[in-house]
Amino acid sequence: MQHYDYVIAGAGAAGLSLAWQLLNSELRHQRILLIDPALKNKNDRTWCFWETELPQSLQAVPVTQWENLRFIGSGFDQTFKLDPFCYTMVRGIDFYQAKLAEMAQFENVRFMQAAVTKVIDTPHGVVVMDEDFEVRTDWFFDSRPPSLSAHHSPYRHLKQHFVGWVIQTEADVFDPALPTLFDFRTPQAGAMRFFYVIPFSKRQALVEYTLFSEELLTEQAYADAIRAYLQTELGLESYTVVESESGVIPMTDQPLPRQLGERWMAIGTRGGRVKPSSGYAFLRILRDSAAIVESLQRHGHPFDLPEPPARYALFDAIMLEVMRSHPDQMADIFTALFRKNPIQRIFHFLDEKNSLGQDLRLIASLPWGPFLGALWRVKTGK
Numbered sequence: 001m002q003h004y005d006y007v008i009a010g011a012g013a014a015g016l017s018l019a020w021q022l023l024n025s026e027l028r029h030q031r032i033l034l035i036d037p038a039l040k041n042k043n044d045r046t047w048c049f050w051e052t053e054l055p056q057s058l059q060a061v062p063v064t065q066w067e068n069l070r071f072i073g074s075g076f077d078q079t080f081k082l083d084p085f086c087y088t089m090v091r092g093i094d095f096y097q098a099k100l101a102e103m104a105q106f107e108n109v110r111f112m113q114a115a116v117t118k119v120i121d122t123p124h125g126v127v128v129m130d131e132d133f134e135v136r137t138d139w140f141f142d143s144r145p146p147s148l149s150a151h152h153s154p155y156r157h158l159k160q161h162f163v164g165w166v167i168q169t170e171a172d173v174f175d176p177a178l179p180t181l182f183d184f185r186t187p188q189a190g191a192m193r194f195f196y197v198i199p200f201s202k203r204q205a206l207v208e209y210t211l212f213s214e215e216l217l218t219e220q221a222y223a224d225a226i227r228a229y230l231q232t233e234l235g236l237e238s239y240t241v242v243e244s245e246s247g248v249i250p251m252t253d254q255p256l257p258r259q260l261g262e263r264w265m266a267i268g269t270r271g272g273r274v275k276p277s278s279g280y281a282f283l284r285i286l287r288d289s290a291a292i293v294e295s296l297q298r299h300g301h302p303f304d305l306p307e308p309p310a311r312y313a314l315f316d317a318i319m320l321e322v323m324r325s326h327p328d329q330m331a332d333i334f335t336a337l338f339r340k341n342p343i344q345r346i347f348h349f350l351d352e353k354n355s356l357g358q359d360l361r362l363i364a365s366l367p368w369g370p371f372l373g374a375l376w377r378v379k380t381g382k
């Protein structure tokens with residue numbers, strides 16, 4: 001049986017960034033195996049995030065950055081200057097290709113196209129297998145999609161689900177310097193719904209219809225909503241859809257354990273790296289990969305990771321509860337949030353890095369009614 005120092009299941013954001021961190025550390029000579037059924041040669045997603053400094057692992061990856069963001073809410077339309085932040089976009093395919101090309105230069109790294117179906121954990125190592133292969137490893141990092149069930153769960157289980165079209169127009173329509181983070185000009189109809197617009201040029205943009213809710217829509221319903229938005233809000237009658245993407249991101253306060261066995265660690269979405277109340281995960285995953293490698297170097301195990309202040313888990317649970325119980329008020333709640341707070345405070349809050357004082361100022365800016373009810377339900381489980 002082949003033996004590796006590290007086996008990583010999944011060559012997505014978490015698997016590739018962890019492999020990259022290992023190869024850029026003192027552990028670069030260890031034997032690494034990446035296993036994924038997909039060859040990662042398709043552009044299956046567009047990642048965006050805000051940051052004050054581009055992470056090291058993205059230095060060799062093409063990115064697009066913006067200094068401003070637009071918010072359109074209930075009777076409120078504002079452009080925010082993000083300084084010292086930038087809003088940064090990475091296309092999935094650019095990340096996969098850059099990381100796989102960097103890895104191809106190392107003889108101690110192997111990529112296997114396969115699906116992990118069975119894992120046996122022992123105190124001395126982990127056996128990772130499918131019908132066709134069996135490998136042993138000192139440490140197993142697992143980013144296979146988690147199986148989450150809302151059935152009989154005491155936790156909140158929403159989904160961020162979306163369909164995005166990259167559209168090409170014949171006339172100038174978009175401002176390439178100004179993405180729209182939220183545009184609530186779409187019927188809410190029992191769920192939090194908004195549009196997200198990422199401009200690539202004056203004539204091309206990703207227009208994404210996004211919902212935070214428990215139930216998915218039919219394909220037709222996403223398409224109808226996008227067409228209506230393009231016609232009503234952007235005045236577009238004719239355009240070409242050059243690409244499309246869709247996704248479902250779990251938004252839950254159900255804790256997802258990091259340690260799945262003696263030497264088996266969950267990473268990425270499976271390791272709870274998705275921020276429950278926003279669905280943002282990419283930058284959190286990159287930072288997590290760096291922390292895992294730091295822990296391996298210092299302690300010989302990957303589990304010594306920084307913990308955010310405990311209050312953020314409570315804030316996430318309350319926000320999810322408000323989204324679940326008051327979906328039709330979310331446009332007003334987000335409008336209050338963006339109207340009454342500098343965007344930098346909102347970003348620090350979502351990054352779980354605000355001072356307690358700044359968090360309290362942000363909370364005080366929101367309508368209290370839905371939040372007090374949600375706090376009571378989160379605390380009592382009723």
Ligand SMILES: Cc1cc2nc3c(=O)[nH]c(=O)nc-3n(C[C@H](O)[C@H](O)[C@H](O)COP(=O)(O)OP(=O)(O)OC[C@H]3O[C@@H](n4cnc5c(N)ncnc54)[C@H](O)[C@@H]3O)c2cc1C
Binds near residue numbers: 013014049143268269
């Ligand atoms: C379309 C889309 C857009 C998103 N946009 C953003 C964004 O703008 N900003 C943000 O912060 N977050 C975003 N997210 C959320 C999050 O950042 C991504 O989902 C991110 O890719 C999660 O990383 P991951 O490694 O956990 O999962 P993935 O990147 O999905 O990687 C998991 C990998 O596991 C592989 N796999 C599956 N089954 C097996 C198996 N049995 N054995 C081995 N491998 C297996 C898959 O093929 C895949 O390559 C987005 C998510 C989606 C779906």
